[in-house]
Amino acid sequence: MVENNRWGNLFAHLVLILGVTIVVFPVYVAIIASTHPPGTFIRGVMPLLPGPNAIENYRIVITEGRSRAGTPPIGGMLWNSFVMAMAITIGKLSISLLSAFAIVYFRFPFRIFFFWIIFLTLMLPVEVRIVPTFQVVADLGMLNSFAGLSIPLIASATATFLFRQFFMTVPEELMEAARVDGAGPMKFFKDILMPLSITNIAALFVIMFIYGWNQYLWPLLITTDPEYYTIVMGIQRMVTGGDSEPLWHLVMATVVLAALPPILVILFMQRLFVKGLTETEK
Amino acid sequence: MASITMDNLGKVYTGNVRAVSDVNIDIADGEMIVLVGPSGCGKSTLLRMVAGLETITEGTLKIGDRVVNQLEPADRDIAMVFQNYALYPHMTVFNNLAYGLKNRGFKKDEIDRRVREAAAMLEIGQFLDRKPRQLSGGQRQRVAMGRALVREPAAFLFDEPLSNLDAKLRVQMRVEIRQLQKRLGTTSLYVTHDQLEALTMADRLVVLNGGRIEQIGTPMEVYLRPATTFVAGFIGSPAMNMLPAAYLRGLVAADALAHMPVAADLVGLRPEDLSLAPAGEGEIALTGQLMLLEPAGAESHLHLTFEGIRDTIVARLPDVPDVQEGSHLTFSIKRDKLHPFDQARGKRVA
Numbered sequence: 001m002v003e004n005n006r007w008g009n010l011f012a013h014l015v016l017i018l019g020v021t022i023v024v025f026p027v028y029v030a031i032i033a034s035t036h037p038p039g040t041f042i043r044g045v046m047p048l049l050p051g052p053n054a055i056e057n058y059r060i061v062i063t064e065g066r067s068r069a070g071t072p073p074i075g076g077m078l079w080n081s082f083v084m085a086m087a088i089t090i091g092k093l094s095i096s097l098l099s100a101f102a103i104v105y106f107r108f109p110f111r112i113f114f115f116w117i118i119f120l121t122l123m124l125p126v127e128v129r130i131v132p133t134f135q136v137v138a139d140l141g142m143l144n145s146f147a148g149l150s151i152p153l154i155a156s157a158t159a160t161f162l163f164r165q166f167f168m169t170v171p172e173e174l175m176e177a178a179r180v181d182g183a184g185p186m187k188f189f190k191d192i193l194m195p196l197s198i199t200n201i202a203a204l205f206v207i208m209f210i211y212g213w214n215q216y217l218w219p220l221l222i223t224t225d226p227e228y229y230t231i232v233m234g235i236q237r238m239v240t241g242g243d244s245e246p247l248w249h250l251v252m253a254t255v256v257l258a259a260l261p262p263i264l265v266i267l268f269m270q271r272l273f274v275k276g277l278t279e280t281e282k
Numbered sequence: 283m284a285s286i287t288m289d290n291l292g293k294v295y296t297g298n299v300r301a302v303s304d305v306n307i308d309i310a311d312g313e314m315i316v317l318v319g320p321s322g323c324g325k326s327t328l329l330r331m332v333a334g335l336e337t338i339t340e341g342t343l344k345i346g347d348r349v350v351n352q353l354e355p356a357d358r359d360i361a362m363v364f365q366n367y368a369l370y371p372h373m374t375v376f377n378n379l380a381y382g383l384k385n386r387g388f389k390k391d392e393i394d395r396r397v398r399e400a401a402a403m404l405e406i407g408q409f410l411d412r413k414p415r416q417l418s419g420g421q422r423q424r425v426a427m428g429r430a431l432v433r434e435p436a437a438f439l440f441d442e443p444l445s446n447l448d449a450k451l452r453v454q455m456r457v458e459i460r461q462l463q464k465r466l467g468t469t470s471l472y473v474t475h476d477q478l479e480a481l482t483m484a485d486r487l488v489v490l491n492g493g494r495i496e497q498i499g500t501p502m503e504v505y506l507r508p509a510t511t512f513v514a515g516f517i518g519s520p521a522m523n524m525l526p527a528a529y530l531r532g533l534v535a536a537d538a539l540a541h542m543p544v545a546a547d548l549v550g551l552r553p554e555d556l557s558l559a560p561a562g563e564g565e566i567a568l569t570g571q572l573m574l575l576e577p578a579g580a581e582s583h584l585h586l587t588f589e590g591i592r593d594t595i596v597a598r599l600p601d602v603p604d605v606q607e608g609s610h611l612t613f614s615i616k617r618d619k620l621h622p623f624d625q626a627r628g629k630r631v632a
Contacts, residue, residue, distance in 0.1 A: 171366060171368065173364045173365075173366055173368035174368050174370065176333075176335050176355075176362075176364070176368065177362070177364060177368035177369075177370075177429075178370075178381075179334075179335065179354065179355045179356060180333065180334075180335075180355045180356060180360070180361065180362045180382070181356065181381050181382035181385055181429075182356035182382055182385035182386050183356075183381070183385050187385065191370075191381070192370055192372075195372040196371065196372055
């Protein structure tokens with residue numbers, strides 16, 4: 001039973017503060033590092049207070065990039081990442097919503113079989129099937145394209161499974177009432193199932209967007225044209241590219257900028273999320 | 283407005299599970315038919331077959347002059363009220379009512395007019411902008427009714443619409459639904475397991491058991507002349523008492539029961555037909571021991587044991603008599619109030 005115990009409170013707060021510190025400290029270091037001039041890091045001492053070069057560093061990263069190391073200005077890379085993440089997210093959501101709808105509401109031969117096939121793909125993440133997937137994408141001529149970046153990552157067993165579980169909790173009478181009201185299957189899906197799933201959609205949107213945004217290995221494999229570089233692989237190239245010491249101040253500035261879009265997505269979706277949570281039936 | 287004709291309707295699920303068989307009911311235009319029976323008797327299945335939510339595997343179903351066996355629910359010109367109301371939780375009351383009309387391509391002002399009319403009729407006008415979860419059970423029930431009303435369908439189908447309400451509200455809504463149905467004159471099919479609801483609401487009621495019709499008739503016909511032992515036990519509360527005919531024959535002179543057919547080996551006695559008055563002309567006297575006296579306000583139920591009879595016999599008196607539990611009481615019953623049954627066939631004889 002939960003009691004209002006002073007020591008218990010104190011202990012709980014200590015644990016929470018410790019946890020937050022562990023999570024936040026590296027982020028803090030990254031932000032601080034992005035404000036220092038190039039020389040600072042060569043000494044091997046990590047500064048903990050902001051330096052004077054913040055504006056200069058961010059200007060370089062955004063407008064010039066490191067052309068000599070083969071890294072374009074990050075604007076383009078951010079855009080590429082955004083397009084890829086959005087394509088993956090929207091693709092995953094539409095496909096999983098539709099397949100869950102099919103599995104829950106339609107009776108067709110091998111229904112259960114298909115469900116298990118989808119479920120089975122959970123065991124085959126990109127990394128496991130990367131060689132054959134690469135071959136297929138290459139044969140289809142999708143290297144160095146947004147289609148190649150996003151389509152192979154769109155299938156999602158997790159989202160299908162979650163939507164299936166949710167649809168099964170929607171009372172069958174709603175579907176029957178909609179049938180009596182003259183709504184066909186797709187109309188029912190659009191007018192009733194989708195609005196009811198909005199909370200789930202928002203939550204999955206956030207998760208899927210971050211999944212797409214953080215893709216590293218796949219973009220690294222299939223893009224050779226700098227026009228299609230994504231930000232995450234761009235960071236890696238900045239660290240290893242060129243003969244000189246890694247320019248940590250610029251890397252960190254890029255890292256900070258790369259973290260912004262997912263945060264924005266979370267903030268935006270959170271409103272929907274909370275709204276959905278408070279407005280659904282009991 | 284239309285009649286509904288069920289001709290030899292039957293439902294067999296895959297795996298040869300029979301839910302409904304040989305149902306013949308002719309529902310006249312504007313009539314309120316109540317399907318009543320214990321759970322699992324097939325009454326809901328039958329209703330859903332009429333609605334088009336279950337396929338019909340045998341027989342034909344006509345609404346008006348059209349055979350509708352193969353039609354989608356939306357094309358049958360019916361409206362249904364569900365047990366859990368099945369309101370769309372994310373839509374306002376207005377949109378809940380309007381959804382069916384929108385799907386049918388009604389004009390905006392026509393939709394608006396019909397929804398407001400139905401809302402006024404059901405006194406839910408002030409809730410039109412609310413979501414279902416902000417309404418009480420009774421109000422949700424009204425919205426569900428409203429959704430059926432706005433469509434102005436040929437028939438209303440009710441699937442135990444009152445069973446989620448508390449007792450007081452149930453009585454109130456029962457009256458309102460019946461009044462509304464009479465005013466609109468819409469053919470209705472109403473499913474319930476509550477025999478009181480069935481008796482009070484029906485023009486005619488249909489008692490179902492095991493997927494078959496036991497009896498069709500007006501409530502009083504069914505109550506006064508139950509056609510089978512099942513109906514006798516199901517309709518009426520407390521249930522009808524059953525005594526072996528041999529027991530009664532042993533109590534009275536042979537000619538006293540001469541009006542009963544020889545085939546009758548089981549006799550039903552309504553609890554309210556037993557009276558504590560001394561047996562007079564044309565009456566039979568029965569003596570039993572009072573086991574329990576249940577006062578119920580306006581009436582009382584007396585649980586009795588008769589010597590040699592296993593089942594408890596219940597008598598219902600219009601007042602609470604001044605008697606002791608354990609004492610022996612003598613009841614009288616008019617001879618023409620006896621219901622003779624053939625136990626083996628479960629049917630009434632004469």
